[in-house]
Amino acid sequence: RKEVEQDPGPFNVPEGATVAFNCTYSNSASQSFFWYRQDCRKEPKLLMSVYSSGNEDGRFTAQLNRASQYISLLIRDSKLSDSATYLCVLVYNFNKFYFGSGTKLNVKP
Amino acid sequence: GAVVSQHPSWVICKSGTSVKIECRSLDFQATTMFWYRQFPKQSLMLMATSNEGSKATYEQGVEKDKFLINHASLTLSTLTVTSAHPEDSSFYICSASGARGTNEKLFFGSGTQLSVL
Numbered sequence: 001r002k003e004v005e006q007d008p009g010p011f012n013v014p015e016g017a018t019v020a021f022n023c024t025y026s027n028s029a030s031q032s033f034f035w036y037r038q039d040c041r042k043e044p045k046l047l048m049s050v051y052s053s054g055n056e057d058g059r060f061t062a063q064l065n066r067a068s069q070y071i072s073l074l075i076r077d078s079k080l081s082d083s084a085t086y087l088c089v090l091v092y093n094f095n096k097f098y099f100g101s102g103t104k105l106n107v108k109p
Numbered sequence: 110g111a112v113v114s115q116h117p118s119w120v121i122c123k124s125g126t127s128v129k130i131e132c133r134s135l136d137f138q139a140t141t142m143f144w145y146r147q148f149p150k151q152s153l154m155l156m157a158t159s160n161e162g163s164k165a166t167y168e169q170g171v172e173k174d175k176f177l178i179n180h181a182s183l184t185l186s187t188l189t190v191t192s193a194h195p196e197d198s199s200f201y202i203c204s205a206s207g208a209r210g211t212n213e214k215l216f217f218g219s220g221t222q223l224s225v226l
Contacts, residue, residue: 034215043217
């Protein structure tokens with residue numbers, strides 16, 4: 001079983017739509033969680049950390065549900081520039097990083 | 110923020126040659142560095158994890174004699190693709206962790222596109 005499972009998509013949404021991605025994980029001892037964004041042929045870049053209390057950064061909201069072992073990313077009012085692949089990452093034992101396979105988002109005009 | 114420098118960005122080489130890719134942490138000591146590769150339209154695939162001064166740990170299916178990893182210092186790790194063949198053509202990315210106060214965060218190099226003719 002994979003450490004992290006993520007729907008590869010693609011999610012095709014119109015501009016202005018709200019879209020959400022989930023990532024499930026198998027190791028309940030996982031300590032930290034992050035969402036990264038990767039543009040085509042570029043390196044992944046940290047989008048935001050994920051906390052149990054939830055955190056928001058502008059149009060982006062990240063949530064962690066430890067009981068059900070998943071994390072989520074919500075994007076409101078989608079922009080064309082949001083088109084990218086979104087990767088969830090979890091950290092175990094402080095130095096073991098596990099990546100989801102990435103969810104591709106296409107925002108259409 | 111922490112910066113990881115990776116070069117070269119592009120490599121085109123003949124089949125059978127070896128290619129070295131460098132990954133440097135510029136403003137922090139990277140206790141752990143990771144090497145990934147990514148084929149077109151696919152996700153990142155972790156190849157190996159290296160800790161400074163010790164042998165790299167390779168993921169299942171990755172040939173350690175084919176992909177030589179050296180992490181001799183806290184700021185430099187290298188990946189050498191030995192006797193490269195066209196099927197090794199891919200996008201290779203390194204990442205590093207260990208920045209002070211950000212041990213759990215990963216910082217990525219900009220990637221190397223390898224094309225083997």
